[in-house]
Amino acid sequence: MIAFIDILGYFSIFLALYFAIFVFSTVFEYKNDFYYKPKRKFQPRVSLVVPCFNEEKTIAKTLQSFLNLDYQKDNLEIIVVDDGSRDKTLLIAQEFAQKDKRIKVFHKENGGKYSALNLGIEKSTCPYLGTVDADSFLHKDSLKKIMEQFQDPKTMAVISSVRIANPKTILEGIQYVEYLMGNFLKKVFSFLNGVNVVPGPLSVFNKKVFAKIGPYKKAHQTEDLEMALRMQKNNMLIAQAVDAIVYTQGCKTFKELLRQRLRWNKGGLLNYKDYPELFNVKKHGNLTYLLLNSVLGCFVTMGLFIYATYRLADYAYLKFNQILLAKGDFFRFSFNFPDWVKLNTTPLFFLGLITLGALLIYIFLGKKFTKDPGPSKRNILFFIIIFPFINGIFWIATFLLIIFKREDLAWD
Numbered sequence: 197m198i199a200f201i202d203i204l205g206y207f208s209i210f211l212a213l214y215f216a217i218f219v220f221s222t223v224f225e226y227k228n229d230f231y232y233k234p235k236r237k238f239q240p241r242v243s244l245v246v247p248c249f250n251e252e253k254t255i256a257k258t259l260q261s262f263l264n265l266d267y268q269k270d271n272l273e274i275i276v277v278d279d280g281s282r283d284k285t286l287l288i289a290q291e292f293a294q295k296d297k298r299i300k301v302f303h304k305e306n307g308g309k310y311s312a313l314n315l316g317i318e319k320s321t322c323p324y325l326g327t328v329d330a331d332s333f334l335h336k337d338s339l340k341k342i343m344e345q346f347q348d349p350k351t352m353a354v355i356s357s358v359r360i361a362n363p364k365t366i367l368e369g370i371q372y373v374e375y376l377m378g379n380f381l382k383k384v385f386s387f388l389n390g391v392n393v394v395p396g397p398l399s400v401f402n403k404k405v406f407a408k409i410g411p412y413k414k415a416h417q418t419e420d421l422e423m424a425l426r427m428q429k430n431n432m433l434i435a436q437a438v439d440a441i442v443y444t445q446g447c448k449t450f451k452e453l454l455r456q457r458l459r460w461n462k463g464g465l466l467n468y469k470d471y472p473e474l475f476n477v478k479k480h481g482n483l484t485y486l487l488l489n490s491v492l493g494c495f496v497t498m499g500l501f502i503y504a505t506y507r508l509a510d511y512a513y514l515k516f517n518q519i520l521l522a523k524g525d526f527f528r529f530s531f532n533f534p535d536w537v538k539l540n541t542t543p544l545f546f547l548g549l550i551t552l553g554a555l556l557i558y559i560f561l562g563k564k565f566t567k568d569p570g571p572s573k574r575n576i577l578f579f580i581i582i583f584p585f586i587n588g589i590f591w592i593a594t595f596l597l598i599i600f601k602r603e604d605l606a607w608d
Contacts, residue, residue: 201503202544208496209547215489216554219384223561226387230438230565234344242324242343242400243273245316247309251330252283254445259292259299261333267340274299275316280306285330309396310412310419317406326400327420333361333443334398341440342400352405352432353424354440355382355391356398357566361443367453368446369575370583373559376571379438380562386436388482392490393421394434398442405432415470418463425471428483438565454590461494461594494591501588555580 244262248255255276262274276289276299286303293299304315313327324346328334342354357379360372385391394401399420409430415422427434447453468474468487477484559576562568571579 204496204499204503205544205548208500209544209551211489211492211496212551212554213547216551216557218485219381219558220554222384222387226384229387230383232341232345232435232437235347238344238347239268239271239340240324240343240346241271241273241322242326242339243275243316243320243322244326244328244339245275245277245313245320246328246330247277247279247312247316248281248285248289248330249279249306249309249312250281250283250285252281252285252288254331255285255288256292257333258328258330259289261336262328263296264336265334265339266336267343269298271322272298272339273320273322275319276301277312277316277319278303279309279312280304308414308417310414313419314411317403317411320403323403324400325403325406326398327394327396328398328442329396329444331445332358332397335441335443338398338437338440338442339400342398342437345435345437346400346402348433348435350433351402351435353394353399353401353427353434355386355394355434355436356440356442357382357436357438358395358397359441359443359566359568360446363446363570363575365448366575366578366582367450368448369571370579370586371446371453373571373575373579374583376562376566376568377555377558378562379566380558383436383438383565385482385486386434388486389428389433390483390486391434391436392424392428392483392487394424394427396420397444398440408432416463416466417459418467421460421464422467422470425467425474428474428480429471439567441566450586453586454593457590458594458597461590462597465491465494465594465598494594497584497588498591498595501585501592504585504588552580 246255246258251258259274259276262272265272274296276293278286278289278301280303286301289299289301293301300319302315302319304312316327317325324343326339326342338356342356345351345354358375359379360368360375363369363372382391405427409426409432412419413422424434447456468491474480474487475484556576559571559579563571
């Protein structure tokens with residue numbers, strides 16, 4: 197009889213390898229198109245909107261990165277929207293505005309990130325509009341590389357590659373590798389018209405988008421994901437500039453990371469529920485496959501985590517009973533590993549090694565195409581060992597939030 201873990205294992209590896217074949221075949225087909233080849237210099241007028249809420253530690257560095265951009269100065273408008281901050285964010289932004297007339301600062305009562313973005317859209321005077329998180333810092337070439345892609349009149353939005361700034365801890369290193377791999381995959385998805393998020397750290401829109409489909413919505417506190425889904429529903433092209441780098445702050449504590457991922461995961465699932473038409477494979481093809489793969493992936497992740505936790509608990513319980521029976525005599529029993537974690541040369545084992553190899557290739561290609569100086573071997577190792585475990589915790593906690601209808605996750 198086939199064991200439950202074998203069924204779950206083969207199914208999860210099937211999903212992973214099918215996805216890997218899908219990704220690698222796309223890479224091979226578009227291998228010469230990862231970097232956009234501009235026909236001419238293209239630096240039109242663009243507004244950068246920065247929604248802020250208690251960002252006094254980072255807002256100065258963010259605004260300074262705008263002023264350091266390699267972009268035609270007269271064509272850059274910077275709009276800071278303070279969403280009722282209770283620290284010195286507004287004061288710092290106003291000091292920058294006094295020194296540079298391109299910077300405009302607006303203050304409003306706290307209403308959420310989406311409302312701050314919408315005020316920025318309303319105040320913008322340029323035909324293109326970028327959204328930038330107040331804890332993100334732009335590479336000097338990032339905006340230039342993004343705007344080049346708008347030479348294609350079909351392009352309605354362009355997203356950047358997000359990189360964790362100065363990872364120092366194991367937790368930040370894990371996020372560094374995750375983002376690196378994610379940048380590569382988003383580029384692949386962009387070839388297939390399958391981008392499902394316009395990330396907050398840096399995304400730029402043709403303002404015709406907002407005129408046609410409306411401004412940002414609260415969207416379960418994941419407005420950047422909902423906007424992308426709404427654009428996909430209306431068949432608007434979202435591209436990615438894989439070499440346009442923006443740096444963001446990684447979560448420094450597990451609690452901070454947990455809150456972030458609960459908001460992302462919960463918002464993602466609820467937004468998928470709000471756009472069921474995107475799961476029509478006849479209309480949305482590759483996007484539908486990618487959305488279904490992400491949904492199935494979260495259930496597989498939870499299944500593997502629950503099974504592994506059960507087996508570890510069962511093993512610990514068995515050894516605890518042995519200690520009691522041996523009356524503390526540690527020489528009368530062994531701490532041998534259980535069979536399910538021993539080296540077992542079954543087909544499942546070898547398929548697992550192939551899947552691990554595909555994961556490492558994702559990381560290598562992410563490093564190559566984003567011209568990333570990292571990551572360290574240590575960060576890669578910790579990502580492989582730790583991330584699957586904590587990701588299982590994130591998804592189980594997400595479903596508990598949904599079941600108990602918790603709504604107390606503030607915007608970052």
